[in-house]
Amino acid sequence: MNKALTQVISRIQELINRQEVIEAWLQKQSQQPRQALTDAVTQRQHLAELELLVNRLHPADIALLLESVPPEQRTLIWNHVEQKSAGAVLLEASDPIRQQLIRQSHSDDLSAVARHLENDEIADLVHDLPKEIIPDLLSSLPGEDRDAVRSALSFPEHCVGAWMEFDITAVTQHMSLDNVLSKLRDQGELPDNTGYIMVTDEAGSLTGMLTLEDLLIHQGQLSVAEVMSPVGIYFQTRDQAEDAARSFERYELIIAPVVNSHNKLVGVLRVSALMDLMDKLAQQKMLVQAGLSNEENLFDPISRSARNRWPWIALNLLIVFIASQIIDQFEQVISQTVALAALLPITANIGGNAGNQVVALVIRGLATQQLAPDNRLQLVRKELSVALLNGALWGTITGFLTLLLYQNINLGFVMLLAMFCTMLFAACIGVGIPILLKALGQDPALGSSVIITGTTDTLGFFIFLGLAAMIL
Amino acid sequence: MNKALTQVISRIQELINRQEVIEAWLQKQSQQPRQALTDAVTQRQHLAELELLVNRLHPADIALLLESVPPEQRTLIWNHVEQKSAGAVLLEASDPIRQQLIRQSHSDDLSAVARHLENDEIADLVHDLPKEIIPDLLSSLPGEDRDAVRSALSFPEHCVGAWMEFDITAVTQHMSLDNVLSKLRDQGELPDNTGYIMVTDEAGSLTGMLTLEDLLIHQGQLSVAEVMSPVGIYFQTRDQAEDAARSFERYELIIAPVVNSHNKLVGVLRVSALMDLMDKLAQQKMLVQAGLSNEENLFDPISRSARNRWPWIALNLLIVFIASQIIDQFEQVISQTVALAALLPITANIGGNAGNQVVALVIRGLATQQLAPDNRLQLVRKELSVALLNGALWGTITGFLTLLLYQNINLGFVMLLAMFCTMLFAACIGVGIPILLKALGQDPALGSSVIITGTTDTLGFFIFLGLAAMIL
Structure with missing residues (x-):
């Protein structure tokens, strides 16, 4: 069953990647005079095959196919989807793709497509449809259905009302x-x-x-x-x-x-x-954690994708410049022992990743509701104990490696202490930031990887160089 | 409905946190001579209330409650769960909790609990049950059921066979x-x-x-x-x-x-x-990405949690020591321009986070099957274009900030170039690593945050200091 599906999809991919198929389609669109007759026949055969294959797929599979091809070919496929399944395809597609497909369709076609849908499906779609067709569309529905669509429209997306069906027995x-x-x-x-x-x-x-x-x-x-x-x-x-x-x-x-x-x-x-x-929601969490707006699609236009990443890059740059200015304050110490510059990233980096491990646990705990206000303190105690243990262990290993590399006992001792303190801080931040974000009404995963690495870098540099200034 | 549930759960939390309740229970367990009679009456009342409340909950809610309390109290609650729902609770609990509960139960109790379950549920549980009770348990089933359980046992967890039910009409x-x-x-x-x-x-x-x-x-x-x-x-x-x-x-x-x-x-x-x-699977992905074994539970024992994080800390340490040794090779350049030490983390850090953004997109694309072998090249092209654009933009901003801070045109130019190159590399790595992990048969999210930050750090330092050595 799955193999058959894969075969149909690769044949479609093959067809839409052929130059002559695209040309035939463009020609058909613009109704320009035909080329030599033989060419035209093959081309039309290809287009007919494409139409046949596409409409043999389940609407969910058509939507997946549309998501995984670049925009030009997406339009080519979309124009060959039958009206009766086009609505279902729109509903299955992700927000940006749906919006793109709707922008590229004629209002009349969209009205016809919508008439094949059930009331709750129309309500799901209406927000994205061009404003001019909505009054017509609503007035074409029987009175009771129209009221149902209107009421469904009034529910925000996070409410049960927006996800229910109202054609019920x-x-x-x-x-x-x-x-x-x-x-x-x-x-x-x-x-x-x-x-x-x-x-x-x-x-x-x-x-x-x-x-x-x-x-x-x-x-x-x-x-x-x-x-x-x-x-x-x-x-x-x-x-x-x-x-x-x-x-x-x-x-x-x-x-x-x-x-x-x-x-x-x-x-x-x-x-x-x-x-x-x-x-x-699970997918959003992953994107949001990495500092992406949850709307970004794999094949979004380049400028849109680029802009989508700006807010977190900007925040990141701000934090890392602060970290950089902390290092700058210790210019004196670094110029005396240049090895410090080389060792600088170690504690900060380990701290960042240790913090990310804690964050992942906490985000999961919050999502599954295993972590609640009554057991937060308990979690802090546990994570601090883990950090004490791991800080002591990995601090000693790092200190020892430093001693081996630089033959300097004090430097090794600075590394040991810095590693220990940074891991403790990372644990506190790792527990604290998602809980704080949640308390502020935000997604606890929001940009956590940028925030954690930024904070542990800043603190890590400060702790390491501060200790170096005191001990060396 | 939800409010009622919350109330029952907080009353249970309140009860199990009372010292006298725990003592009463311990006394009951060890059957020691009773204290003054008045004490004993209240204590027994509390225990009776606890039992009543716990068994009023749905097994899934009991499991959630057990997950969110520390181990000692978990045992206290578990001992008050009725036999007929205990099996369902075990099935709902996560692996480590289930194993803990089973370890703390008597074999006879477990056999009795299992007899309340259906065949496919017994098969799900059998792997965790103590070996000595399994033959008895199987022989107590009717012949046909026994065969069904035996055959279900032979399916690995990632197979449909392990998730199906076989009591069918x-x-x-x-x-x-x-x-x-x-x-x-x-x-x-x-x-x-x-x-x-x-x-x-x-x-x-x-x-x-x-x-x-x-x-x-x-x-x-x-x-x-x-x-x-x-x-x-x-x-x-x-x-x-x-x-x-x-x-x-x-x-x-x-x-x-x-x-x-x-x-x-x-x-x-x-x-x-x-x-x-x-x-x-969604939760596993999040943990695995941060470099945690997917088995770690919010309230696992400290030593277990600490050890769970070692493999990735070790890998992280190895990578960052390599990065550190790269910096060490440029000691000469750094001692001439100490500001380089301060600017060092900037490109690496931004590169790491930009890489993480790409990784999140790619992991999602692989999970939803939107990203397939046929459109990989397309994705690489798109991500490189985004990186070119963002690298040029944020490189210029960073270069300009550096110029402002250090009044050194060459230094600003080094930053611009380093930022640009690091972001390009980060995009390649961000697309490449999850796809490579998948091709190797691994989870594409496996430790990606450690691998990405490690690689971008190493490359980021090398690019920045290499450019500095050439230009300054």
Whole structure:
């Protein structure tokens, strides 16, 4: 199965990399006079093959393909995606790619594409669509659907409301199971099968959940209220989507009802939407930690990518210039013992990496909620103990190596002490910075690698040269 | 709902932090003569409350609680977990915690705990159980179950086989829907409802899937084969579990059949198991990148934590000593212009962080499969262009700052050039190292922050001092 997919994708890659295919397409676009007939025939065959292959793929695979080719070829592929799957492709693509594809599409095409989508999908897409097509698009929906889309639009992305689906199968609790069955038979199929039907009272408030098994194994005369399960875990539209995702993971949920602030059933959360969210968050964390805006894509335009890295480079430069000025203060000591300049990076560098190890642990602990306000002090104590132990050990090793290299006992002793102190500081900073960022309402991973290496460098130089000035 | 959970957990934390509760428990353990009667009554009340509260929690929440308290209190809580949920708690806990809890439990208790679990859960746990109880445990299972556990034990953790469940509801394709219905009614309930029933032929080969809706909306005389859906996506026991998880995410699956190499249906994969896997992998990536073994837990014993960090500290020390020896070769130049010692860390540090930005992008691209062999060269071109642009820009800024600080045009020029070259190198290394690690069959994130900062330091110093030696 996977091998077949790989083959289709490499054939597509092969096609779009052919000069003549690109030319044929450009020609078709601009409707210029054709070249020699033989050429044109092969070219059209290639384009037809491309269209066939692309539309044989699942929308998620088309999106992946679009992400992994450069912008020009992306447009070429995008123009061959069928209208009925184009909406799904847009939804699967990452934000910058989606925006690029939308910019390159005609408004009319986009309206047509959107009409193939469900309400919650339209709501997900609407923010990125050109403003001029939205009124038309909304007015083409039936009244109830229009209201649903409008209400979904009002939820910010971190809220459960933005991730829920609102095309749901719900029944009222006074119906008999036979009534439910004939209702289902009329519909023909449940939207997106998960085996659960939500139950409300006459006023639309959530009262329970019915499984399809309940329908199968109980007598038809029974009422829904008699066989339904009580509502277990449910969410409010304003709950944090990330917390909801953690609950899904922890309690192994597949689907959960969502209510508004009046306990009215307004939608359902599905595990597949939350899996996307979790993956997005995990990836963001990695980029954010390295000091990248979470929007950067592998093949973003060069100028955009370059600018995306500026804020952290600038901060980095500021910190390292401060560190540099600290070294400058010790010019006197360095000119007496030039070996100090060579040994300078050692403590700072080891400190930086030791700090990064602690940061990674703390960020993970915060994400999994294992680290909470009550056990912070405990963690500080543990990390300080580890740093004392490792500082003593690796300080001794480094001091000894220095002694061997420079035959200078005092210099070795300076290294030992500097290493020990820097590792202690690095542990404090490593625990402190993510917790501080979190307390400030920021992502605890935000630029941590720049901040940690910057801080340990500055302190590391100061400690090492300060000790050298005192001892040598 | 979440607030209630938080309250229960803080009350438990409060109880286990009381000295008298711990003492009462220790006394109960050692069955020493009681203290004054009044004391004993309160103490027993506290312990009873603790037991009540702990067992009111979901096993996943108990596991989280155990992870976030220090070892002594962990034992206290663990001893109050009811036998019927203890197995689920062990399965939810991380590897080191699970191993600790098992070490502290009696063999008899563990056997009793295991008997509350399903076959695939026993298989997950068996590796960590004491060897002496396994034969007894296996022989207490019915013959068929025993074989299932044995076969599950043979799959390595990265395989689909290790993550599948094998207590599945399957029917043969010649059965009528009425037969299926009465079979289900006899069972009373499907294990872990997802709305799907797997279909096999007489020989046990997978031939399709039946939804519960199919049962509800079709006539009972029809045969399963007439209404079932064809098998869409399925996995083999030896497939990579990570790939399976990506497919679940991409195609929004909830459940998928697993077959052995003879196409016999042997189990199912569920989205909840794979969500755990994805989360585990995302967290591992973060730790591995910082140079931590993925096993380290927030509250591991100090000596274990300290040792866990040694390999990368050692590598780091080796690299930075090499960098230091490079600086040492330029002693002459530094003693002439001591300012060089102060400026030394700047290029290396900026290069390191720029490299880390690229690494984060590349690791993400490899994980999402957006980066494949066909578009690597493209990425190298893009990243080199970004580095050219940013190198020129930030080189000029740094050169100008140096000029301002030291009133030395040549020194400013050295900084500009050094910055430019180091950023170019950092981009190459940032793209190259994760791809190389992946090609070597390693995790592309493995220790990347140590490797990148080490390499950019070494090169950064060499470039900066080399240019200084030529120009100054």
